[in-house]
Each structure stands twice: as structure tokens, then as C-alpha cells.
Amino acid sequence: MMSQTNRININHLFSFFEFVFLRQDAYEVYPKSLFDLALTMESPPSSLESSTQYSDSSFISSQTIRIFKIIVIGEKNVGKTCLTFRFCGGSFPERTEATIGVDFRERSVEIEGERIKLQLWDTAGQERFRRSMIPHYYRNVHAVVFVYDVTRRDSFLGLPLWLEECQHHIATQDIPRILVGNKCDLQDNIKVTTQEAQQFADTHGMPLFETSAKALMNSGDHIEAIFLTLAHKLYSHRSMTVPTLSHQQAHTTIFVKDESLSNEGNCYC
Numbered sequence: 725m726m727s728q729t730n731r732i733n734i735n736h737l738f739s740f741f742e743f744v745f746l747r748q749d750a751y752e753v754y755p756k757s758l759f760d761l762a763l764t765m766e767s768p769p770s771s772l773e774s775s776t777q778y779s780d781s782s783f784i785s786s787q788t789i790r791i792f793k794i795i796v797i798g799e800k801n802v803g804k805t806c807l808t809f810r811f812c813g814g815s816f817p818e819r820t821e822a823t824i825g826v827d828f829r830e831r832s833v834e835i836e837g838e839r840i841k842l843q844l845w846d847t848a849g850q851e852r853f854r855r856s857m858i859p860h861y862y863r864n865v866h867a868v869v870f871v872y873d874v875t876r877r878d879s880f881l882g883l884p885l886w887l888e889e890c891q892h893h894i895a896t897q898d899i900p901r902i903l904v905g906n907k908c909d910l911q912d913n914i915k916v917t918t919q920e921a922q923q924f925a926d927t928h929g930m931p932l933f934e935t936s937a938k939a940l941m942n943s944g945d946h947i948e949a950i951f952l953t954l955a956h957k958l959y960s961h962r963s964m965t966v967p968t969l970s971h972q973q974a975h976t977t978i979f980v981k982d983e984s985l986s987n988e989g990n991c992y993c
């Protein structure tokens with residue numbers, strides 16, 4: 725009988741093939757170790773034993789760091805790929821293709837002196853490219869970014885369905901969620917007002933960010949600020965919700981070793 729681990733690995737391979745062969749543009753921002761990410765993709769984070777297992781693996785050494793899985797969802801063409809690429813790769817991609825399944829991007833940031841990794845799952849907006857992946861998107865997720873296109877009302881009016889899907893697949897609603905209205909650089913074509921977007925965000929208890937993956941907003945890097953705000957939310961959210969070992973085991977943080985850090989200590993707090 726095929727074990728659960730084996731089944732998961734097959735899915736990992738599937739995703740890698742998609743990623744490496746179908747989305748060459750994202751390759752340059754892929755984390756240094758594909759295998760490292762494969763282990764974390766759907767590892768059972770509620771199990772501390774599993775974390776220890778990874779820690780004992782010989783191919784990864786040094787200190788554990790926390791990885792937060794963030795899924796970016798929304799209608800096709802709203803700019804999910806561009807937003808994640810901009811944050812992880814530092815620029816607006818010259819060309820993009822429809823995401824098939826999922827693309828992964830990752831970036832380390834330092835919050836209050838601790839280095840953490842944000843693992844962004846750039847999900848497919850097209851139903852046919854995402855249907856079979858939906859359970860994978862939501863498994864062990866730490867935060868959700870809902871994206872709509874300010875120049876397309878349909879992408880905004882469709883948000884309740886994305887929220888519903890999210891509610892259906894995530895057991896706890898107590899995870900950070902943010903709403904991002906993208907393509908604000910197309911000023912002459914805006915179809916969703918800030919007021920109605922803000923009302924929607926308030927109704928659903930989410931902060932709203934209007935931005936552009938293409939342009940520099942407010943003379944600073946707005947995308948950077950959005951994801952860093954989320955990182956802070958995740959950091960403090962977790963600190964508040966993981967006071968004991970048993971809580972910790974129930975929480976969805978994934979631990980892996982990072983060989984670029986020199987400190988030998990393992991920290992599960």
C-alpha cells in the first residue's frame with residue numbers, strides 16, 4: 725500500500741515539473757534548495773516529530789528558521805504572479821503566462837531580530853489549472869492574500885466566492901488575511917472604488933491595500949510594505965497563539981534547517 729509520504733512526494737514532483745518546465749521566468753527567484761522546499765510544501769507541521777526528523781537530516785544543517793506559507797489567490801490575470809515576483813524578485817516581470825497549478829517564491833525577512841521565511845504560493849486563477857490543486861493550496865497555510873484587479877469589476881465581485889472557498893478549506897478562520905487591489909497605475913480605467921473595496925474589507929475583517937505591481941506607489945516600494953506588514957502580522961499572531969508545546973504542535977508553522985545560518989541551536993519556540 726502506498727504510504728501518505730509517498731503520495732505527497734508524487735505531488736511534489738508534479739509541482740516541480742510544472743514549476744521548472746512551465747514557468748521558466750520564476751526560476752531565478754526559486755529558493756536555493758528545491759529539495760528543501762519540497763520537504764516543507766506539505767510537511768505535517770502539526771507534528772513536532774516531523775520537524776525533528778528534518779532537523780536530523782544530514783543534507784540540511786545548522787539552525788532552524790520558521791517558514792510561513794502564504795497563498796495568493798484571486799481571479800485570473802489580476803496580477804498574482806507579478807505581485808509575488810515583484811516582492812521576491814524585486815522587479816515587475818516583463819512577461820507572464822497563466823499559472824498552471826502553483827508557482828512558489830520565497831523570501832527571507834528579519835522581524836524583531838529573527839529571520840523568517842515567507843513562502844509565497846502563487847496560485848492559478850483559472851479554474852482548469854487549479855481544480856486539482858485546491859486542497860494543496862490550503863493545507864497548512866498561515867496567511868491568505870486575496871487579489872482583485874481595480875480595473876475589472878468581475879474580479880472584485882467574485883471575491884465572495886474566493887472567501888467561501890477559503891472558509892471551506894481552512895479549519896480555523898483565525899489566520900491573517902489581507903485584500904489587495906492591484907493595477908492602480910491604470911488610473912483612467914479604475915472600476916472599483918476605494919470606498920466599496922474598503923467596505924468589503926471591513927465587512928470581512930481584512931485590511932485593504934491598493935497597489936500596483938508595475939509602478940512605484942507613493943515614491944516607495946508599496947509591495948514591499950504590504951508583504952512586510954503581513955510578515956509582522958504573522959510573527960505577532962504566532963507569538964500570541966503558541967504559548968505551550970501542545971499549542972505549538974497544533975499550530976501550522978513548519979521548521980526546516982537553514983545551512984546559511986551559523987547558530988547551532990534548535991529553536992521550536
Ligand SMILES: Nc1nc2c(ncn2[C@@H]2O[C@H](COP(=O)(O)OP(=O)(O)OP(=O)(O)O)[C@@H](O)[C@H]2O)c(=O)[nH]1
Nearest residue numbers: 800801802803804805806820823849907936937938
Ligand atoms: N498595468 C498593470 N498591469 C499589471 C499589473 N500586474 C499585473 N499586470 C499585468 O496583468 C497581466 C496578468 O498578470 P499575472 O501576474 O500573470 O496575473 P495572475 O493573476 O497571476 O494570472 P493567472 O496566473 O492566470 O491566475 C499581465 O499582462 C501583467 O503584465 C499592474 O500592477 N499594472
